[in-house]
Amino acid sequence: MKESHLPEEFINRLRDQLGDELGLFLKEHANPAPVSVRMNPFKLSKNFEKNELVPWATNAFYLPERISFTHDPLFHAGCYYVQEASSMFLEQALSIAFADKQKLRVLDLCAAPGGKSTHIASLLTEGSLLVSNEVISSRNKILQQNITKWGVANVVVTQNEPADFSKLEGFFDVIVVDAPCSGEGLFRKDPDAIDHWSIENVTRCVNRQQNILHEIYPALKEGGYLIYSTCTYEEQENEFRLKQMADEFNMLPVAIPFDVPGSVKSEFGTRFYPHKIKGEGFFLGMLQKSQAQHAIAISKPKSVKNTEFNLEPYLENSQNFISFIKNSEVYAFPVSVYPEIKVLLDKFFVRKAGIHIGALKGKDLIPSQELAMSIDSSKSIEKITISKEDAITYLSCDAINPVGIKKGWALIAFENFTLGWIKSLGNRSNNYYPKEWRILTKVK
Numbered sequence: 001m002k003e004s005h006l007p008e009e010f011i012n013r014l015r016d017q018l019g020d021e022l023g024l025f026l027k028e029h030a031n032p033a034p035v036s037v038r039m040n041p042f043k044l045s046k047n048f049e050k051n052e053l054v055p056w057a058t059n060a061f062y063l064p065e066r067i068s069f070t071h072d073p074l075f076h077a078g079c080y081y082v083q084e085a086s087s088m089f090l091e092q093a094l095s096i097a098f099a100d101k102q103k104l105r106v107l108d109l110c111a112a113p114g115g116k117s118t119h120i121a122s123l124l125t126e127g128s129l130l131v132s133n134e135v136i137s138s139r140n141k142i143l144q145q146n147i148t149k150w151g152v153a154n155v156v157v158t159q160n161e162p163a164d165f166s167k168l169e170g171f172f173d174v175i176v177v178d179a180p181c182s183g184e185g186l187f188r189k190d191p192d193a194i195d196h197w198s199i200e201n202v203t204r205c206v207n208r209q210q211n212i213l214h215e216i217y218p219a220l221k222e223g224g225y226l227i228y229s230t231c232t233y234e235e236q237e238n239e240f241r242l243k244q245m246a247d248e249f250n251m252l253p254v255a256i257p258f259d260v261p262g263s264v265k266s267e268f269g270t271r272f273y274p275h276k277i278k279g280e281g282f283f284l285g286m287l288q289k290s291q292a293q294h295a296i297a298i299s300k301p302k303s304v305k306n307t308e309f310n311l312e313p314y315l316e317n318s319q320n321f322i323s324f325i326k327n328s329e330v331y332a333f334p335v336s337v338y339p340e341i342k343v344l345l346d347k348f349f350v351r352k353a354g355i356h357i358g359a360l361k362g363k364d365l366i367p368s369q370e371l372a373m374s375i376d377s378s379k380s381i382e383k384i385t386i387s388k389e390d391a392i393t394y395l396s397c398d399a400i401n402p403v404g405i406k407k408g409w410a411l412i413a414f415e416n417f418t419l420g421w422i423k424s425l426g427n428r429s430n431n432y433y434p435k436e437w438r439i440l441t442k443v444k
């Protein structure tokens, strides 16, 4: 990208920050953005393990160039997430917030498409819950798909306004606000964002961020952590927002000790610039709420039994789940977070919770895609491993006819990672891969 494509006003503001380094920034900005992926620790494949590591995240790698992720079945199996490397610095903030704690309630407030949520879900401590929220409906659908592919059961996807969370005063141990921002740090990945840049838009973003932070503050537990990030360079959208929260609510800035050479640290956060580290523009800071409030207590279920529906044929450790049936749809909720899920179902617009097992039709159950992608699905379910070519055909929702399989439902897998369902009728099979997920482009 040429300097001339960047708004003059933006370059002037950056010059104020970078001084003599502006030339280095613009030179690097003209190069393609690095490509990086973060592996799913619950579906660990080895495809990138020889690549260069992202130093500030676990199981994360740089790729020498962009590959066709659409035509990699492991991408569809949820084995990895394609994520910009700088934003993986979230892990260092989480390692402080999650230290020595067992059952945590974590909220990812601005979650779509799911980069931060899949990262949080990978690091959550045993018995914890992640509420992954996205207010915009079309973006929420993509979020649900990415959470489903990650395969974890202890995530609830909601579609609510930040202010709605004030119903849950003092509920969350950790709140992540990856705020909508002016997006300057992604200009080279998404040149269209340049056309939307203006000083007026920066001001609009600042106001929105201020409202979001104020609205979500009551839902944070005393002593809890607020992690705030953006992908922009504007001080008003970054350090100033956290300083204002610290001043107004007596919150304490939390230092993140992990040192990334080239990152720029201050009292209110860490900045990443593309000419100083291998990644895009990013800011992250963390505050702790002072000890002045009382968290809401949620009673534990005394003893929970799978009374409604026998989950055993579907889930590996079915005793850890409780079944729930609504409008002939069967769900399994982890017992450990069942009280929290009940509260959320009662007060919020829940788009996904636990594992959707399937739909009841008479005596039969039509198994769902969530069960196919779940890391908890039973090992006793028949699994058919297919070639890469057949996997692409299957993911395109075209017919595949694996030979020698029993009549009935079976999981389709590539390299042992499941992709979805097939139903064998004896002489032919029906492909149950979700039509809205199918691959639309052919392999070149």
Ligand code: SAM
Pocket: 109, 110, 111, 112, 113, 114, 115, 116, 117, 134, 135, 136, 139, 161, 162, 178, 179, 180, 181, 208, 212
């Ligand atoms: N955290 C995501 C990830 O890592 O994949 C990226 C989040 S993106 C930077 C910000 C998100 O905030 C968008 O999905 C956007 O729809 C959402 N958003 C926009 N306006 C909002 C508002 N007023 N309140 C809460 N979220 C909002």
